[in-house]
Structures are given as C-alpha cells and as structure tokens.
Amino acid sequence: MKLASSVLEENDFIPAKYTCDGADISPALSWDEPPPGTESFALIVDDPDAPRRTFVHWVLYDIPATVRQLSEQIATVKTLSNGGVQGKNDFGNLGYGGPCPPSGTHRYFFKLYALDKKLGLQPGATKNQLEAAMEGHILATAELVGRYQRQR
Template identity: 60%
Template sequence: MAIETGFNRPLPAFSSLMLSRRQTLKFFALTGLMLTACEASGDRATLDTVDETLPDMNLTSTAFTANTAIPQKYTCDGQDLSPPLNWEAPPEGTQSLALIVDDPDAPIGTFVHWVVFDIPSDTRQIAEGRAPNGRFGKNDFGKQKYGGPCPPGGTHRYFFKLYALDTTLGLEAGVTKAKVLEAMEGHVLAQGELVGIYSRQR
C-alpha cells in the first residue's frame, strides 16, 4: 500500500522498504557464501593438476608410457585389471601416499576410477591387478576398488595421480575423491602423474 503526500506522489509503504532491505541483506549473505564455496573448490581443483614447484616422483607403468594407449586388459573391455605402477622415493617427511585415477573427458564431468589413501610411505610400486595397502575411497562406479576405462565414445584421457603427504588422512573407507582432496590440502610434499588414453573398439 502507498502513502499519499501533499504533492500527490505515492511513496512506498514503510513495510515495503523494510522487506527490500531484508532481501538485500540476504542477497549479500548468499553471495558471500557462494564466493567462499568457489574459493574452496578452487583450492581443491589445484590438487587435481601437477604443481611444478613440487618434487616429481616419476610415476610410470610397464604397461604403457605417458600419453599412449592403455592396453585393453586394464579396461572394462578386458579383464579390468589395475595396471602396474612404479614411482621413485618420496621426500623425507612423507607419512603416507594417496592415489587418484580419473577421466576429465567424461560427458558428465570428471569421472573417478580409483581412490586410495593412507598408503604406507615406503610403498614404491603396485603390481598388476593388485591393490596397495591403504584405505579405499568410492569411485564413480559406486565401488571401493579400481574401475578401468570405459568411455561411452571417443578417446578419453586417464590421469593416474600420486601424492606424497606429510600426514595420514585417517578418513573412513568409502569417502569420495572430493573428501580426500579436501583432507590433503596443505599436506602435499610431492606428486607424480601418468596419463594414458583409451577408446573403445566397436
């Protein structure tokens, strides 16, 4: 309802002004929360890429070399075995290792294939088809184990990422990759990355 003035010009009622102020305060509060969430997400995103300032643990595989095709036996079209992996000794002070395998080319966004954390720091390799000692997070197949490449179409890249940490994470088994990355923030001493590609034969 409007208030009439001597100049015959309506002014907004007081209650309308108060509502507007409340809405404005809510808008700024929501904006602040969104910015905070974006900043946190951005911090976690940096762990998804190689930090050139950190030592490289030279993650390799005897099954394929960097940026070449992953053999079918390590995919959903074969035996779906985890590939053999090897790496160099992590820096002094390393308390545990973490391994994440994902596909950033999936049509629904990055698809997670393997999450392992609290791997003993003296581990230097993972044998073919074997799981390392440690705790397993949940992949995007909904399982706590390795799930090989299984792209719906085209050629996809698969990032094998190893992290040396100055702590053990102590998370429960079955947590997501996002929870692992969040717990890793500020604890990464070194990294290793190996990228393989795969396209299904139809």
C-alpha cells in the same frame, strides 16, 4: 617424484586388459623416492573427458611411505595388505574401475600424491573427501596419463 607403469608409457593407449573391454584390473604402478617428511601416499585416477563431469576411476589413500609400487590387479577390498585404504569410484564401487568411455578417445590421469601425514579416512571416501583431507599436506605429486578408446 616420478610415476611409471610397466604396461603404459606417458600418453600411450591403455591396454584393453585394464579396461571394461578386458579383465578390468588395475595396472602395475611404481614410483621413485618421495621427498623427506613423506608419511603416506594417495592415488587418484580420473577421466576429465567424460560427459558432464570428471569421472573418478580409483581413489586410494594412506599407502605407507615405505611402499614404492602397486602390483597389477589390486583387489577391490577396503584395506590392502600394505595398509592402503580404498575409496569409492564413480561406478559406486571400492577400488579400481577401468576405462570405459562411451565414445571417442579419453585421457586417464593417474595422480600420485606424497603427503606429510596419514589421513585416517574411513574406507569408501570419495575423491572430493580425499582432496579436502589432503589440502595443506601435499609434499609432491607425480602424474602418468594414458588414453583409451573402445573398440566396438
């Protein structure tokens, strides 16, 4: 399985539009055919270069197995029109919160998981809750890494 974006190549800098320095909207993402038996997808976007701990920017789960893309600017609502459910990021909000590193260049990992079931978690689940629910149900993963440094 491969994860891609029309606005970001692997290890490129994330355009400011998708960060706290711009419109702070989610980038468009797409992926190819998952393995047989996929019942849903989950997405985690995080920054392992953040001070003190990995900072979570987006948690999204129960994306239907028929979906192959997420459009730009996903609304920060509990449940998406496609049925996906949004968790809580480390800004304390539902949905996407863009890169906003305090200093230096940080890496942002967009990780997509193909799962053998729908998880049924309530809206607002954390990354840790999602990872616990996914344990033993991951059929495949795909990853796209972007970088960002604030222009001050």
